[in-house]
Amino acid sequence: MSSIASPTLDGGAAATADAPHLAVRDARLALGGRPVLRGIDLTLARGEVVALLGASGCGKTTLLRSIAGLQRLDEGSIAMGGRFVQSLPPQRRDIGMVFQHYALFPNLSVRENIRFGPLARGEDAAQADARADELLALIDLQAMADRLPQALSGGQRQRVALARALATRPMLLLMDEPFSALDEHFRLPLRRQFRQLQRELGQSCVIVTHDREEAFEVADRVAVMFDGVIAQCASPRELRRAPANRRVADFLGMFNRLDARTLEGTWRRESGHWIAPVEALMLAGDSPDTQGAPALRFPATLRASYPGQQRVACEFEGPGGQTLTLWRRHEDAELAAGSMVELMIAEPAMRWIED
DSSP: OOSOOOOBSTTOOOOOTTSOSEEEEEEEEEETTEEEEEEEEEEEOTTOEEEEEOOTTSSHHHHHHHHHTSSOOSEEEEEETTEEOTTSOGGGSOEEEEOTTOOOOTTSOHHHHHHHHHHHTTOOHHHHHHHHHHHHHHTTOGGGTTSOGGGSOHHHHHHHHHHHHHTTOOSEEEEESTTTTSOHHHHHHHHHHHHHHHHHHTOOEEEEESOHHHHHHHOSEEEEEETTEEEEEEOHHHHHHOOSSHHHHHHHTOEEEEEGGGSOGGGOOSSOEEEEEGGGEEETTTOOOOTTOOEEEEEEEEEEEEEOSSOEEEEEEOGGGOEEEEEEOGGGOOOOTTOEEEEEEEGGGOEEEOO
16 A cells, blocks of 8 residues: 555645655646646656746646646646645745746845745744845855845846745745846856755755756756647656657757658658757768667758857758758868758667657
């Protein structure tokens, strides 16, 4: 018999320490007669970060708001630590929230913003001050503790918003596009600082984002969403290696895809596609040793090159007119548009997916 007890009724004590930190089961919600969540299942372990990744309108923010208690489900359940919470108001769910646009109190100093939550929950001033000092040290803003939010940069304000959300020691942290309003030179270091802070605190977190790189950098698992359902929830490594289907692969944009009907020999099939990570596509003439692994080889024509900061993206026309992307180093990218070449993908990198 399992040692995990069934979740209790809303507001009841946690069932056991072994229950999932968060468990969303068959979550369904329609807004204006349109289904927005269509049977979502999602679990979160203690200390884990899960990113909800998808395009606008896929339901990721609605799911986050439902977990927070800002949106009520039509059907399904939400449990935290074995306790049903789907009928509880947000203030009784033991959550912290970080929004896209900071939502700091403009008339309170950095320290006062951080200590606001503990004081509102009835902690004494000494405890609230100690917690604020601890978090100021963690976000490295001790020298700005007495400044008002408008005196801070965007990145600093978002760090304060994160500290304020953590000040109540929430069971679950919810973050809605927390870095998207920042310039890139703020955004990249801040999400790495968040990941380091999250690991130090062991904080469980669900984060909404439309940015694949962000999701892959900050999350232990990524839930790829389309049309109110989770198409695949897996680690970044697993998503890179084995997307569940063509739609996931196309959305992630990390794969070259070849229609199997246009290929020759053992690679040809009557439906479906072969996919491989973009970095697995090689120019046969200058490819590294593939240690004797069989490879798919085919002719292609260079359409155009797009120099980036780190490398050049070469766009080829492959079998059947399909577009393929090859990444090359700047020093290796001396190919003129219209050049005909032979491309190859070593067999271990190939994966078959149905249409």
